[in-house]
Amino acid sequence: MPELPEVEVLVRHLRPLICGKTIRSVNVRRAKVLAPTSPQKFRRTLIGAKFTGLSRRGKYLLFQLRAPGRKGPVMLLGHLGMTGKFFMARKNESLPRHAAVVLNLGGKKFVYEDTRFFGRLTLDVSAVEKLGPEPLGKDFQLAAFAEVLKRSRQAIKVRLLDQTLVAGIGNIYACEALFRARISPRTPARRLTRLQITRLWRAIHEVLAEAIECGSTVPLNFGRGRSDGLFYFGRAPGAADYYEERLRVYDRAGRPCLNCGRSIKRIKQAVRSTFYCPYCQRL
DNA sequence: CACCATGTTCCTTG
DNA sequence: CCAAGGAACATGGT
DSSP: OOSHHHHHHHHHHHHHHHTTOBOOEEEESOGGGGTTSOHHHHHHHHTTOEEEEEEEETTEEEEEEEOTTOSSOEEEEEEOTTTEEEEEEETTOOOOTTEEEEEEOSSEEEEEEESSOOOEEESOOGGGGGOOOOTTSTTOOHHHHHHHHTTOOSBHHHHHTOTTTSSSOOHHHHHHHHHHHTOOTTSBGGGOOHHHHHHHHHHHHHHHHHHHHHHHHSOOOOSSSSOOSOOSEEEOTTOSSOEEEOOSSTTOTTSBOTTTOOBOEEEEETTEEEEEOTTTTOO
């Protein structure tokens, strides 16, 4: 459930569920996801610690805890990778096959599950230092954004996936933002005009904010229900059980552009799929 | 069997 | 040293 909006909604959902809870015991089933923290250090640090806060930075979750006999807070960093999930389970509930870490909180248990094990749950917080500005925050400034883009020959779509440029945009929202800004994903970053950069900067805000809004209104089940926590669909206005497709280009190859009716195309860029309308987003 | 998948990191190449 | 491209990571779905 990987990009910024999904993580933001997950954080809001999880915060009241874990804050104030104390970790009674720790069960590490896949030591790989803790790296470079050792399972020994992980357990020793977290047992007895209490959750005091949860925030987000880019696609990362930042858990804050207070451990007895320790002056500063303990920080725990989570990342969902491609297939990670965090959810609360009942004490005696059976675990999914790919449960990687289980924190026993007394009445409930907090589970980190990840089928592909690309995600992380670690005491090493250094990854957030390398991130660029939060796209919905004050530090995401148009002038600085334009300045960085001017120095790159890379295709703008590929550039948007670089987490040091802006934090939290992934393959889906990069495609969606470029469609909204009517920019070809193949445009070399330095060739973008001032007007295009402004449109892109605005489109990034819109696409992410709308996805968060959508995720906040759609009923979600972060447990083992059918929902994967991704906001591909939104509830259609007025309809109780009807969900309309929300993404405009992502995964819509061969289907009509919602703007001009022509066929959406799929191309490969940096070993990833890019979806776009060759007419509305022409070079 | 082949190919695809929301992400990050590391290695290689220029 | 830097930018850019591609493979690797591990598993499951089509």
